[in-house]
Amino acid sequence: MILETAAQRRALLDRSRTVAMVGASANPSRPSYFVFSYLRTRAKFDLTPINPTIAEIDGVRAYPSLAAYAAERGAPDIVDVFRRPDEAPQVTREAIAAGAKAIWFQYGVINQAAIQLADDAGLDVVVDRCIKVESARFDGGLALGGMNTGLLTAKRRIR
Amino acid sequence: MSDRRFGFRTRALHAGTPPDGETGARALPLHLSTAFVFDSTEHAAELFALRTYGNIYTRIGNPTVAAFEEKLASLEGGLGALATASGLAAQLITILSVAQQGDHLVASANLYGGTVTQFSVTLQRMGIETTFVAPGDLDAVRAALRENTRALFVETIGNPNGNVADIAALAALAHEAGVPLVVDNTFATPYLCRPIEHGADIVVHSATKFIGGHGTVMGGAIVESGLFPWGAGRHPLLSTPSPGYHGLNFAETFGEYAFLQRARVEVLRDVGASISPMNAWLLVQGLETLAMRMPQHVENARAVAAFLRGRSEVAWVSYADLPDSPDHSLAERYLPLGAGAVFTFGLHGGRDAGRAFIEALELWSHLANVGDAKSLVIHPASTTHQQLTDEQLRAGGVLPEMVRLSVGLEDVDDLIWDLERGLAAAVAVAPALSDARA
Numbered sequence: 001m002i003l004e005t006a007a008q009r010r011a012l013l014d015r016s017r018t019v020a021m022v023g024a025s026a027n028p029s030r031p032s033y034f035v036f037s038y039l040r041t042r043a044k045f046d047l048t049p050i051n052p053t054i055a056e057i058d059g060v061r062a063y064p065s066l067a068a069y070a071a072e073r074g075a076p077d078i079v080d081v082f083r084r085p086d087e088a089p090q091v092t093r094e095a096i097a098a099g100a101k102a103i104w105f106q107y108g109v110i111n112q113a114a115i116q117l118a119d120d121a122g123l124d125v126v127v128d129r130c131i132k133v134e135s136a137r138f139d140g141g142l143a144l145g146g147m148n149t150g151l152l153t154a155k156r157r158i159r
Numbered sequence: 160m161s162d163r164r165f166g167f168r169t170r171a172l173h174a175g176t177p178p179d180g181e182t183g184a185r186a187l188p189l190h191l192s193t194a195f196v197f198d199s200t201e202h203a204a205e206l207f208a209l210r211t212y213g214n215i216y217t218r219i220g221n222p223t224v225a226a227f228e229e230k231l232a233s234l235e236g237g238l239g240a241l242a243t244a245s246g247l248a249a250q251l252i253t254i255l256s257v258a259q260q261g262d263h264l265v266a267s268a269n270l271y272g273g274t275v276t277q278f279s280v281t282l283q284r285m286g287i288e289t290t291f292v293a294p295g296d297l298d299a300v301r302a303a304l305r306e307n308t309r310a311l312f313v314e315t316i317g318n319p320n321g322n323v324a325d326i327a328a329l330a331a332l333a334h335e336a337g338v339p340l341v342v343d344n345t346f347a348t349p350y351l352c353r354p355i356e357h358g359a360d361i362v363v364h365s366a367t368k369f370i371g372g373h374g375t376v377m378g379g380a381i382v383e384s385g386l387f388p389w390g391a392g393r394h395p396l397l398s399t400p401s402p403g404y405h406g407l408n409f410a411e412t413f414g415e416y417a418f419l420q421r422a423r424v425e426v427l428r429d430v431g432a433s434i435s436p437m438n439a440w441l442l443v444q445g446l447e448t449l450a451m452r453m454p455q456h457v458e459n460a461r462a463v464a465a466f467l468r469g470r471s472e473v474a475w476v477s478y479a480d481l482p483d484s485p486d487h488s489l490a491e492r493y494l495p496l497g498a499g500a501v502f503t504f505g506l507h508g509g510r511d512a513g514r515a516f517i518e519a520l521e522l523w524s525h526l527a528n529v530g531d532a533k534s535l536v537i538h539p540a541s542t543t544h545q546q547l548t549d550e551q552l553r554a555g556g557v558l559p560e561m562v563r564l565s566v567g568l569e570d571v572d573d574l575i576w577d578l579e580r581g582l583a584a585a586v587a588v589a590p591a592l593s594d595a596r597a
Contacts, residue, residue: 037211107415143229147239156180
């Protein structure tokens, strides 16, 4: 299912723990490193870089492929994709094969064939969103930056 | 949480201001703290590298200020907002976030005088050139947009002429040229017009006016839609590595948040025109009642305009709300609930009549501001522009007889009673009045 609402994305983040980040970079000026280092500070997530060109990021072991990850660690809850849009279908096939429950295409990773493939295989799909920003939307970080979170409540501690 | 789309009044009261997570306080806490402690050295490093969200220093951000920002962003239908010390600061930070030396802007020729000066003197000295064009002349706007143009700037309701911008048409022109449309929405407020809904990319405010609403507090704000393609290459400040952040590319790293992030962490940080948390707190109080105040401002303005239209001492009334205004059809489209509460009129008898009129008023406050709960009046030819000759005034688009009103929330009968006294005084010093009417 393609998750289009904030409530759906929040529910996905709430029920997920393991996140395999395909294309995560160890270069501190790359967007994927920003996402990696932020999500790492959220204790609930178990993050793993998937990148054949590096051994680890900040001490967290990287796996060369989703298949290698799944063989050792089992199916990931979310596969988070930092690849060129034309590589998205291949990553999606690998995510399906690894048993991923959801696939998250980061900013600009828009490929209709990949979206269709994931949706048909029963995965939850998020497109052209940042998992860091969405996580921050619900935990209060985004609000501290003056951003419109869309959250509105008279209850305490929703954030 | 739910995905319900809440109404304007509900968002004015609740967006950005949930109960405080620490204390349960229902009202917005006022965080008068210049700085915030770090959890650890690692946490501090992550914050400074922009890899995590959090409070560092109030010049860059503050939780009370953030609540005002989120509430205003919600009301304007934007992605987020950045509060500033004043409306002029909001404009400067907007321009410096997208343009640098050698760049060019196109702006409406009918802007607040302070904005014209900021663009034509201060920004010009910094190497950013502005071409001013009549905002209603779309061909002239198109012709003025160049290869190095970085933004198109207009006011929803022009100050003081009251012209209404054709926001959708201007947005289309701007987007055709690859630049964002920046709209100063101060006179309309998000209650009367939400420029982003019509295609604007950035909205700026002097929150000092109707948002604060009581003539008590200075503040400004920038709201962005999150829809402009900052990474398309037309704005290198956002799409090339920043030397201030170890080669960070804002468009690539922050996606739709690129403009607001750069405006805050580079430009506001370095310009330093930050709003006080106290002022942001007061502006939140103002936003809570905006939807209650604006209809009354409009209703009183309409009654005052109708009164002036019926008086022989009055040569003209320029208010887009009037059916025979040249801007009326634009007002119907963009300002269906009313064309605001600030407008101008001209007295027969020129400069002397204007001076006598102002001095005879008892209730209308004679000062240089708009958007107070109290009614305000100014006669530019005898005050802000008094050193200019009539010819110089006309050349600058300010007529000698022009009076600007900001209609407040008093009993409208009392406002009209006072205006009658002013008109009587104007007649007394303008013996040529009957000739002028002939």
